[in-house]
Amino acid sequence: MLGYTLKRLLQMIVVLGAVSVIVFLMMSFTGDPVFMVVPIDATEAEIAQARRILGLDRSMPEQYAIFLKGMLQGDFGRSYVFREPALDLILERLPATLEIVVVAMLMSAVVAIPLGVYAGANPGRTESRAIMTGSLVGISLPSFWVGMMLIFLFAVKWNVFPSSGRGDTVEVMGTRWSIFTADGWHHIILPSLTLSLGTMAILLRITRAGMMEVTRQDYMKFARAKGVSRRGVLYGHGLRNALIPVVTIFGLQLGDLIAFATITETIFAWPGLGKLLIDSIYRADRPVIVVYLMLVATIFVVINFLVDILYTWIDPRIRVK
Amino acid sequence: MTAAFLSSEFVHNYRRNPSAIAGSAILVIFAVIVTLGPWLVWQDPYDIASLNLLDSYKPPMWLPGGDAAYPLGTDGQGRDLLAAIFYGTRVSVMIGLTAMAFSCLLGTAAGILAGYYGGVIDSVLMRIADVQLSFPSMLIALFLMSAFGTGVDKVLIALTAVGWVVYARTVRGQTLSEIEKEYVQAARVAGLSDTKIILRHILPNVTTPLIVVATVQVGTFILIEASLSFLGVGVPITQPSLGLLIKNGFDVLFSGLWWTSVFPGLFIMALVFGINLFGDFLRDELNPRLK
């Protein structure tokens, strides 16, 4: 078990190293950031000076070495636009994104798992077919369009939810959160709902597939032969077996949610990471993009790691290996 | 041949599957829109001469102020929304299909190389695939586009870069299991060249699983392209896709001009839904394991 954990940790570091190379290379192709820092009427000499200060005049391997060294010390450079350390900017926006992502995840789990279990346990029923068709529509919807429709209906037409912003925040543990205020919740509902739809559909389909697989198993019938009720068998014996694949998907979806938060945050003017990212892309604010990418990569790798650990906890068969 | 196909189990199951029929009906409608679209509407929405600014923001024809000449209403330049949607559908579908074809070619080639020759090629390709799979496709495409700038060709490159991995993985696995088989071993011993072995024995055996992947991927690509265009890093405004039409509609949504964004969205939804319905059927028929 310890050996396995160490092996996984080592893998994580290797992947993050590879990601840092890729991010670095990608950034080198993303236009010339020097024009972001110099005034429009800068002279050649001023530009060359700026280039030197930014380290852009060195060779690629040298630039990468500097990049890596800075990164390991937590120094990603300053944002060209905000003139603040890029890491601080990102960390400041992180809670807002985490809020909508976590709320979206919970929303999709709360809706998808029971519906998926139902559809998987009663595959022939009309309700199950309706659920499955609904989930297919969910996968087929462009999430940004759904967000717009929600804004149009709930904000423009009926005026029941605000269309943008985070609402009131309170400071908890040094950062500002919306989920601890009523107004914050009022603001968080629409963006999180928008974000959750795709994940909801996918989770639902995986849960159903897992459930259908499980209902065919002998141990389900054996449990019924012991006198356990149909519901008891489904939830007591089936659900946990069926949810094993769901855990993986849950992990992967968390990553997707962070990615799609860029779009949702743009629509709802939600001041999170995604909005910052899009703004930074428009302004070629390289350091911010780099921190974002590295942060997202780290989150991904850590989630995958946690999912694997969670697996061994859910499935005793893996624990022994 | 045709008769045999018509009496096959595939066709039999298709006839009894309402979702598959509905899905393919939707796809047929879209095929007509894509091929004949420009001849189905009276206006070329991107010919400035045919636009009349006085007709801007007309609501759909069934609403007060609507005009039968513009069944789904008009946008800010007096452009017939239906015409814009038909043209936009063409852009979206062409991007989805072309990017799928590129991804499929590139990925299949990579998968065969990795599986057939193994060694360094295999390790390098599969490590790239691993790293790439640890990021969501949408995010990778977003970064590539932000590096490239807008353009249909650039969207195609970004989508291909995102899409090849799934083919490479599938084909590599399939190739590995095929070359173990005796007939391939025999062909090798008989001195058949690598190219011939790949073309005759390996390729035909990897196509079936790819059909399902490819079908669903067209839908995914259409959605990713729409998202990119919505964020302003997709197709240029001279060649608007459905996604870009929605973005244009978003700007006026708060003024209550809902139709400019609602209808393009409904079209994307119907299109991708049709693809997914049909893809689900194909998956069940061709590849029950992938369920």
Add this chain to the structure above:
Amino acid sequence: MTEALLQVEGLRTHFHTFSGTVRAVDGVSFAVGRGEIMGLVGESGGGKSVVGFSLLGLIDPPGRIEGGTIRFDGEDLTAAGEARMRRIRGREIAMVFQDPMTSLNPLHTVGRQMDEVLRLHTDLDAAARRARSVEMLESVGISRAAERLSAYPHQFSGGMRQRVVIAIALLASPRLIVADEPTTALDVTIQSQILKLMRRQIRERGASMILITHDLAVVAEMADHITVLYCGKVVERGPADTVLRRPAHPYTRGLIDSIPNPALRKERLNQIPGMVPDIRNLPVGCNFRDRCPRATALCAEVEPALQDRGSGQWAACHHPLDAAP
């Protein structure tokens, strides 16, 4: 003679599928006396397992019990509601499945799966339930039982798992055990251990058992009575000795001839020719006639009914073996 523990009359369980109705069990009658082991025999697909599941009311759609009665200790189970059946399953009638590898939930400890039965069917407190589980595991021959309660099924071998399954079945002291091919999935060497264990446990507790199997050798070793099923119908039944020594139905004869057991075998090992007919498309007349050496024109027209052959033996054949052909 006292009333039998289980009296099945004219049981019909059908499956309504797209390609037609499958009459998996079609008019089956038999009885199981108290303390008796009844062997239910037939080829795969002959409807044996469906009989077992019908007794427990575990027939899922598209299957349905279409008719007949199942009298268990005087009570008709076909008329019992789901709530009543839940109290019967495990407590009155327990079941042992074919494959011990799949009949235990891989994610629950053995102790938890045993405890579940006791929680459902007894008023014992946690400590008493645990003691009972340990005692039961020991009685089926599992050593260090107290420790093994917290083990997961994958930590047991196939034979050990089947012992666990048997222990679970016996926990609530049911009066009838339905064992569906309990040793088919096991190694030959373990098979007889498990059979002996089951017989001893059944006898000690004075319970009854229906042993469902395709293997007449197993039945010969275990059963007091035999019921032979073919295509969902009873073709022969009677005391085990009589049926095995003097089978009346050619199908039973065929099954006996295919046993590789010197004690029962005649001169050579035989196989029944042909295949079980498509159960959705059964022929008119006797279902066995296409495979039967004694079939005549009569067999193609009239379905034979079960007839008393004396000394408790019944057979459904126009040309039974002890009569002139």
